[in-house]
Amino acid sequence: MADPKGFLSTPREEWPRRPVGERVRDWDEVYVPGALLPIVGPQADRCMDCGVPFCHEACPLGNLIPEWNDLVARSDWHAASDRLHATNNFPEFTGRLCPAPCEAGCVLAINQPAVTIKNVECAIADRAWEEGLVPPRPPDRLSGRTVAVIGSGPTGLAAAQQLTRAGHTVAVYERDDRVGGLLRYGIPEFKMEKRHLERRIGQMREEGTRFRTSTAVGRDVDAAGLRARYDAVVIATGATAWRELAVPGRELAGVHQAMEYLPPANRVCAGDLERSPLSAAGKHVVIVGGGDTGADCLGTAVREGAASVTQLDIYARPGEERDEEAEPWPTYPRLYRLSAAHEEARDLRSAPAADADARLFAASTLRFTGDAEGRVRSVRLVAVDAARRPLPGTVRSLPADLVLLALGFSGPDPADGLVDGLGLELGPGGTIARDGAFATNVPGVFAAGDAARGQSLVVWAIAEGRSVAAAVDRHLSGGSTRLPAPVGPYDRPMTA
Numbered sequence: 001m002a003d004p005k006g007f008l009s010t011p012r013e014e015w016p017r018r019p020v021g022e023r024v025r026d027w028d029e030v031y032v033p034g035a036l037l038p039i040v041g042p043q044a045d046r047c048m049d050c051g052v053p054f055c056h057e058a059c060p061l062g063n064l065i066p067e068w069n070d071l072v073a074r075s076d077w078h079a080a081s082d083r084l085h086a087t088n089n090f091p092e093f094t095g096r097l098c099p100a101p102c103e104a105g106c107v108l109a110i111n112q113p114a115v116t117i118k119n120v121e122c123a124i125a126d127r128a129w130e131e132g133l134v135p136p137r138p139p140d141r142l143s144g145r146t147v148a149v150i151g152s153g154p155t156g157l158a159a160a161q162q163l164t165r166a167g168h169t170v171a172v173y174e175r176d177d178r179v180g181g182l183l184r185y186g187i188p189e190f191k192m193e194k195r196h197l198e199r200r201i202g203q204m205r206e207e208g209t210r211f212r213t214s215t216a217v218g219r220d221v222d223a224a225g226l227r228a229r230y231d232a233v234v235i236a237t238g239a240t241a242w243r244e245l246a247v248p249g250r251e252l253a254g255v256h257q258a259m260e261y262l263p264p265a266n267r268v269c270a271g272d273l274e275r276s277p278l279s280a281a282g283k284h285v286v287i288v289g290g291g292d293t294g295a296d297c298l299g300t301a302v303r304e305g306a307a308s309v310t311q312l313d314i315y316a317r318p319g320e321e322r323d324e325e326a327e328p329w330p331t332y333p334r335l336y337r338l339s340a341a342h343e344e345a346r347d348l349r350s351a352p353a354a355d356a357d358a359r360l361f362a363a364s365t366l367r368f369t370g371d372a373e374g375r376v377r378s379v380r381l382v383a384v385d386a387a388r389r390p391l392p393g394t395v396r397s398l399p400a401d402l403v404l405l406a407l408g409f410s411g412p413d414p415a416d417g418l419v420d421g422l423g424l425e426l427g428p429g430g431t432i433a434r435d436g437a438f439a440t441n442v443p444g445v446f447a448a449g450d451a452a453r454g455q456s457l458v459v460w461a462i463a464e465g466r467s468v469a470a471a472v473d474r475h476l477s478g479g480s481t482r483l484p485a486p487v488g489p490y491d492r493p494m495t496a
Helices: 037-044 054-058 065-073 077-085 091-097 117-130 154-165 194-207 223-229 258-270 292-304 340-348 418-422 458-477
Strands: 146-150 169-173 210-212 232-235 255-257 284-288 308-313 359-361 363-370 376-383 396-399 402-405 409-411 445-447
Touching: 037 065, 037 117, 054 065, 065 077, 065 117, 077 117, 091 117, 091 194, 091 458, 146 154, 146 223, 154 169, 154 194, 154 232, 154 458, 194 210, 194 258, 223 418, 232 458, 255 258, 258 292, 258 402, 284 292, 284 396, 292 308, 292 340, 292 402, 308 363, 376 402, 445 458
Parallel strands: 146 169, 146 232, 169 210, 232 445, 255 402, 284 308, 284 402, 308 359
Antiparallel strands: 363 376, 376 396
16 A cells, blocks of 8 residues: 555545536536546545455456555556556446446445545546557467457457457457447447547557448348358347337337437437437436436436436435445445436436436336327326335326436347347347356357346446457367456346
8 A cells, every 4th residue: 555544534536527517518528627637646545455355356357456546646657557457458438437336345435435446447547548558469479260249339349359369360240330339329428438439449450350330240241151250259239129118108209218319419429410310409308217328318318408307217216325234335335326417407407396306216107198299298107115006196297208218128139130040049038048158059159248148337348258258269279268257157246
């Protein structure tokens, strides 16, 4: 530890956000540019360098957190970057997008605010790029083996980079016109500017990874034929089958899935569109679903100029403090958290009917009602108890010109043709079945990420990408690999 008393003398200080009134007028990241580096050294000094660092256990990547905290506190950015990249291919992604289960597992968090691990991680990654500490790492020699990776989200990119660096010739197939998957078209620009993604893709191209965009395997390319052309195939398509809400009025115009709404907004930022065809401008918006995707819709609708925007969460409002009985340390607790989007909606009073910020908690949707032209005009809802039973006398309506369903995803979309084209077996939840070595029932075909695990966090996606790369390398080399495998197919986050 650089400062043995740092955790006693220095309070937690997070990367400050730009003023709400300023940031909602643009699509730039919400944080104050340049404000992280001046505070991150003392924050890293708060790390106690625990003998048993539970932040390691809470992070599926096994990030060497106390080590790079100590190096940042000593201003050794080069060594800090080496230690961070030893376990994480894309720390600038996780440093912005991950909800930081590592901080929930921080030993300091037992009775104090945790170390700002996520901010330190982001600072190291950004400083590394600024100082040229992450050059391309092409392999010394090629193995002569070829691998197709289907999907270019964080799992596919991590797997592709690891396998390329191991010497295999890797081609990544992406159905969209640009590489990145949900990182590209699902994550709004204000959460992660796409320049971070472009930088990594450029690095991967220089290392030798090849990309095939606008190519949907199973539709544009025969899946079985693709398998025959490569020595191994990795399926990393993500969980693209969105969950539905079977209530009266679902068929009305103006009721859309979140992933129908977010991509056009990202295309506006990319310059592809002048205006989103589903723009929330001037509309009363209701978002059904209380998770991160719903918050992404919220921040997007606020920036588009919605007349009002309300987010419905079927769960009761969580508490401000950890429930030690139900969710003891070091598990990740369900707490009342104020994302940047919720802070914006609260300060701008974007949802006058909401309980707090823009959210109505313990609210269940009963039906959507429309006008004579078949367009949605209101959402009928009811308050529910902890068992989701309606409470008498709590039925109400909210005006709605645009309804967004942010209910999560169940697995790969069967309509894509990939599962049937390869003859893959599915598990009970609709995800791709695999064994303990990430292998599917089809020889030479492996599955990783949300397509096989189910909807999860970006840090789990990258961990799965690294692990499936090790499994594929072992398969191609005849039983051995030097690639790390931080998680197994059946590993799960810590729970009580």
